[in-house]
Amino acid sequence: MKILQVLPELNSGGVERGTLEIADYLVKAGHEALVVSNGGRQVEALEVSGARHIAMPVHRKSFGSLFQVKSFRKLLQEEKPDILHIRSRVPGWVAYLAWRKMNPATRPRLVSTVHGFYSVNRYSAVMTKGERLIAVSESIKAYILENYPAAPPEKITVIHRGIRPESYPKGFKPDPAWTERWNAEHPGLVGKSVFLLPGRITRLKGHGDYFKLVAALKSEGRQVHGLVAGDTHPKKKAYLDELRAKLSEMGLQDDVTFLGHRSDVREIMAVSDVVCALSQQPESFGRTVLEAMALAKPVLGYDCGGVGELLGHVFPEGKVPLGDGGKLLETARLILDAKPEPIVPEGAFTLEAMCRATLDLYEDLAKSPR
Numbered sequence: 001m002k003i004l005q006v007l008p009e010l011n012s013g014g015v016e017r018g019t020l021e022i023a024d025y026l027v028k029a030g031h032e033a034l035v036v037s038n039g040g041r042q043v044e045a046l047e048v049s050g051a052r053h054i055a056m057p058v059h060r061k062s063f064g065s066l067f068q069v070k071s072f073r074k075l076l077q078e079e080k081p082d083i084l085h086i087r088s089r090v091p092g093w094v095a096y097l098a099w100r101k102m103n104p105a106t107r108p109r110l111v112s113t114v115h116g117f118y119s120v121n122r123y124s125a126v127m128t129k130g131e132r133l134i135a136v137s138e139s140i141k142a143y144i145l146e147n148y149p150a151a152p153p154e155k156i157t158v159i160h161r162g163i164r165p166e167s168y169p170k171g172f173k174p175d176p177a178w179t180e181r182w183n184a185e186h187p188g189l190v191g192k193s194v195f196l197l198p199g200r201i202t203r204l205k206g207h208g209d210y211f212k213l214v215a216a217l218k219s220e221g222r223q224v225h226g227l228v229a230g231d232t233h234p235k236k237k238a239y240l241d242e243l244r245a246k247l248s249e250m251g252l253q254d255d256v257t258f259l260g261h262r263s264d265v266r267e268i269m270a271v272s273d274v275v276c277a278l279s280q281q282p283e284s285f286g287r288t289v290l291e292a293m294a295l296a297k298p299v300l301g302y303d304c305g306g307v308g309e310l311l312g313h314v315f316p317e318g319k320v321p322l323g324d325g326g327k328l329l330e331t332a333r334l335i336l337d338a339k340p341e342p343i344v345p346e347g348a349f350t351l352e353a354m355c356r357a358t359l360d361l362y363e364d365l366a367k368s369p370r
Helices: 014-028 043-048 063-079 089-100 124-128 138-147 176-185 207-219 234-250 265-270 287-294 305-314 325-338 351-367
Strands: 002-006 032-037 052-055 083-086 109-114 132-135 156-158 193-198 224-229 256-260 274-277 299-302
Touching (some): 002 063, 014 032, 014 043, 014 351, 043 052, 083 089, 083 351, 089 109, 109 124, 109 351, 132 351, 193 207, 207 234, 265 287, 274 287, 274 325, 299 325
Parallel strands (some): 002 083, 083 109, 109 132, 132 156, 193 224, 193 274, 224 256, 274 299
């Protein structure tokens, strides 16, 4: 088969990562993989995998993007893909409007993946126009059913995101050179319980609740230290300054370290005692939570969206009602004292399972009556 995936750009993010993973899997399985986007730093990685990239400005959130519809239809007529897979709203509209005017007997079959809890409106509804819909979690399926009743339940397939278990083995230890550098850079962590909060610096990630947790544990005489690993968008610099001021106000400036963007989050998780997931709004999946649990690191997280779903499957001991500071502290104490270890069921939430299920869906749709 020939599969064409379309998304805004190929930089960083879960949508981009999933697109590359599927393209790589398709090529290895003997299929042809095409990706349409405005480009980005991951284009090289895509092409190294054997997939083909077609540059098209389908990324701008403006009516001007609709001028790409005719060009996109021409592309579909020339390439004749078996499957057209839309992964984001703006390119979704471009692709859908192009596809809709094609001959129903010969046009590609249409798949869409709902990657997030989009705002509920006609703009977002394009993600439910596919002949088949992929929901990245049960939480996303429930969101679709609740907000888009025109989407038939039988069209929706839940395909959880996945990881390579061999990349996150239980008991993983960073190599000695990394460990030596880390200890030299962070000598104050020796003998302390380390709480890691991974994720971009945004208001949704729950930094305020995280600071209060560190303060409460410290007030009980526990030796704890917080690490925040995540990139700060230039537009979020003011919020980062606000967080630093908050730490000073709470007297925690020496107890929480901002690490900035890191490419070694796996290693940092491995040397942490607890990984936190305290988003104030539901996340669609929570891949970092899964990676931490695969490493057998306890995760302390709010029972909200995909994070709560993953914890329910693998580590219910770490689940806390959203915003319940008392329960958050109580659960942190229990984790520190009992040291429970999550065990991800063998074969569950793997990249292989995700890709295989996606290919099965493509094949099933390609064979089904139009």
